[in-house]
Amino acid sequence: MSDHARSGRLKPLETLRGGSRSLVTGALVFRWVWLLWMTGLAAIGQDEMARAWLAWLSIGAAASWTLWLTLARSSWNTTVMLFDVALAVWMVGASSFVVQEGEVILGRPFFATGYPLSAPLLWGALRGPVVGAITAGILGVAHLLTRPLNGIPLNELSPEQVQNVTGAMLNYIVAGIAVGLVTRLLQRSAQALEAANEEALQQRELSARLAERESLARAIHDSVLQSLALIHKRGSALATRSTVEPHEVSEIAEIARRQQEELRSVILREPEPSPTGRLSLRDALEASARDVDGIKVNVSAVGPLWLPTHVSNELQAAVRQAVENAARHSGAPAATVFAEDDGGDVVVTVRDDGAGFTYDEARLNAEGKVGISKSMKGRVEDLGGTMHITSAPGKGTEVEFRVPLSDG
Amino acid sequence: MAENEPIRVLVVDDHPVWRSGVRNDLETSGVAEVVGEAEDGGEAIEMAREVMPEVVLMDLQLPQVSGVDATRQITADSPHVKVLVLSASGEETDVLEAVKAGASGYLLKSAASDELVAAITRVRAGEPVFTPSLAGLVLSEFRRIAGTDPAEPELTARENEVLKLVAKGYTYREIGEKLFISTKTVQNHVQNILTKLQLKKRYELMRYGIQKGLDRAPD
Numbered sequence: 001m002s003d004h005a006r007s008g009r010l011k012p013l014e015t016l017r018g019g020s021r022s023l024v025t026g027a028l029v030f031r032w033v034w035l036l037w038m039t040g041l042a043a044i045g046q047d048e049m050a051r052a053w054l055a056w057l058s059i060g061a062a063a064s065w066t067l068w069l070t071l072a073r074s075s076w077n078t079t080v081m082l083f084d085v086a087l088a089v090w091m092v093g094a095s096s097f098v099v100q101e102g103e104v105i106l107g108r109p110f111f112a113t114g115y116p117l118s119a120p121l122l123w124g125a126l127r128g129p130v131v132g133a134i135t136a137g138i139l140g141v142a143h144l145l146t147r148p149l150n151g152i153p154l155n156e157l158s159p160e161q162v163q164n165v166t167g168a169m170l171n172y173i174v175a176g177i178a179v180g181l182v183t184r185l186l187q188r189s190a191q192a193l194e195a196a197n198e199e200a201l202q203q204r205e206l207s208a209r210l211a212e213r214e215s216l217a218r219a220i221h222d223s224v225l226q227s228l229a230l231i232h233k234r235g236s237a238l239a240t241r242s243t244v245e246p247h248e249v250s251e252i253a254e255i256a257r258r259q260q261e262e263l264r265s266v267i268l269r270e271p272e273p274s275p276t277g278r279l280s281l282r283d284a285l286e287a288s289a290r291d292v293d294g295i296k297v298n299v300s301a302v303g304p305l306w307l308p309t310h311v312s313n314e315l316q317a318a319v320r321q322a323v324e325n326a327a328r329h330s331g332a333p334a335a336t337v338f339a340e341d342d343g344g345d346v347v348v349t350v351r352d353d354g355a356g357f358t359y360d361e362a363r364l365n366a367e368g369k370v371g372i373s374k375s376m377k378g379r380v381e382d383l384g385g386t387m388h389i390t391s392a393p394g395k396g397t398e399v400e401f402r403v404p405l406s407d408g
Numbered sequence: 409m410a411e412n413e414p415i416r417v418l419v420v421d422d423h424p425v426w427r428s429g430v431r432n433d434l435e436t437s438g439v440a441e442v443v444g445e446a447e448d449g450g451e452a453i454e455m456a457r458e459v460m461p462e463v464v465l466m467d468l469q470l471p472q473v474s475g476v477d478a479t480r481q482i483t484a485d486s487p488h489v490k491v492l493v494l495s496a497s498g499e500e501t502d503v504l505e506a507v508k509a510g511a512s513g514y515l516l517k518s519a520a521s522d523e524l525v526a527a528i529t530r531v532r533a534g535e536p537v538f539t540p541s542l543a544g545l546v547l548s549e550f551r552r553i554a555g556t557d558p559a560e561p562e563l564t565a566r567e568n569e570v571l572k573l574v575a576k577g578y579t580y581r582e583i584g585e586k587l588f589i590s591t592k593t594v595q596n597h598v599q600n601i602l603t604k605l606q607l608k609k610r611y612e613l614m615r616y617g618i619q620k621g622l623d624r625a626p627d
Contacts, residue, residue: 298539300541300545300577301541301544302548334577336575338544351576352577398576
């Protein structure tokens with residue numbers, strides 16, 4: 001049931017994050033397609049070019065860059081972005097020198113075509129609509145400047161040519177903004193979903209606690225109040241009589257004693273796992289601190305420390321062994337258990353100021369006195385953690401358990 | 409206020425059986441005497457003015473005026489009166505609030521009577537009763553929103569170290585030996601930590617006020 005709930009909880013979030021990623025992958029694929037198209041066009045049209053060598057040089061640069069971008073996806077940063085935009089501007093501008101003078105305004109496709117557009121698509125997808133629009137705007141201006149660079153003054157463009165240039169600029173900008181908006185939408189949806197999940201999780205934990213409190217109240221009402229009423233009634237009856245049989249008094253005492261035990265078991269029961277499969281280590285340690293004999297155990301914790309059930313159970317068991325050890329050997333009246341989250345590790349120390357001993361693992365091994373220490377160590381090592389004992393004669397003993405919490 | 413005169417204690421708890429138990433414990437010890445009993449925070453504030461106790465034993469769950477509010481009022485009225493909170497377990501948030509409000513420490517109600525007497529003696533001497541579990545609470549309070557606001561009081565590295573050792577159950581003397589400082593210095597650190605906690609409370613209230621626009625004078 002809870003497994004079902006959890007998978008239902010994660011799927012949409014994964015889909016959204018995946019959507020954002022595939023948008024970026026799509027932008028990369030388009031880049032390769034345009035690279036091939038550009039190479040093909042150049043191969044066919046190189047005889048008509050004014051400077052074919054410049055075309056091949058630019059294509060070589062674009063090919064190496066595309067290959068690197070594809071392979072080094074993880075190292076994309078702002079410098080990479082600026083370089084990419086500069087290359088795109090160069091590809092647009094190079095067209096003016098590659099083709100014959102006055103030829104950029106001919107209707108047929110020439111040189112760089114769609115390749116520069118892959119820059120606004122990629123960075124829009126990664127960094128949102130504003131970056132997409134700015135990148136596209138820069139390319140639009142570069143596109144406009146190819147006219148004068150190719151020997152056609154801007155004021156001599158025909159209305160139709162002005163339309164063409166403007167259309168091309170708008171295409172760039174719209175594409176950059178659109179892809180950015182989709183990314184932003186995906187990211188915002190993912191964030192909203194995450195927040196909703198978090199809230200649902202807290203609600204479930206809260207309702208689990210309320211349910212526990214209610215069942216406690218019910219238990220007290222059902223048995224404790226009844227018994228108290230009974231004791232009150234019988235006691236008052238006895239008080240009015242001149243002679244009282246000892247067994248009558250001990251019956252009342254017996255009711256009180258049974259009730260005391262029942263109440264203890266209700267209050268001191270082990271904490272139940274919350275529906276999310278997590279336990280509060282603090283609550284668990286406090287619960288086991290109450291029923292260790294022979295030593296008083298103080299628990300101090302930094303926060304409730306919600307841990308996966310098995311981690312909490314194993315730590316609780318290891319701590320209990322350490323405390324029982326202290327009760328048996330240290331002679332100290334009290335031990336302190338301290339638990340905290342230390343930068344992603346949960347750290348629990350059990351400390352007494354009793355007799356202490358010279359801790360020497362090799363010697364203990366040789367003497368065969370390793371039972372408890374080995375068992376505690378095994379528990380935390382199974383969780384990927386470590387155990388560390390500090391002790392010296394007359395200086396008490398400190399046992400530290402440290403277990404890493406891999407995100408989960 | 410001679411050393412051998414019993415410490416004057418005011419017991420605040422809504423449960424008469426508990427109050428008489430505490431009275432009994434203190435009076436058999438000979439170290440302290442109960443000079444008054446109150447069953448609510450409001451009554452405690454008034455009695456603290458009348459009977460002039462040295463130490464107030466404060467329950468937190470009271471019918472009308474809470475133990476936290478009573479602590480705040482009593483320590484404001486008479487700063488020389490020390491408030492020692494005696495709480496049931498599971499009231500961590502309230503305990504922390506009481507300490508921020510000026511309480512000198514807290515003990516669980518399950519503490520043995522000699523622990524209680526020792527704690528009363530310590531707070532009367534002006535020494536906070538900083539149990540390991542209180543240290544844990546204070547640590548989590550300072551970590552809770554650490555670093556989000558640079559103007560907010562924060563603990564120094566050394567104070568953090570001391571606090572963590574207190575939470576682990578080390579005595580001041582042991583902490584001093586571990587850190588190569590005097591016991592007195594450890595005590596000073598603990599006192600500074602408590603002062604910062606109270607400053608933090610004041611700072612939070614102030615920031616809350618600014619957020620709500622309460623700092624502006626009415627037009």
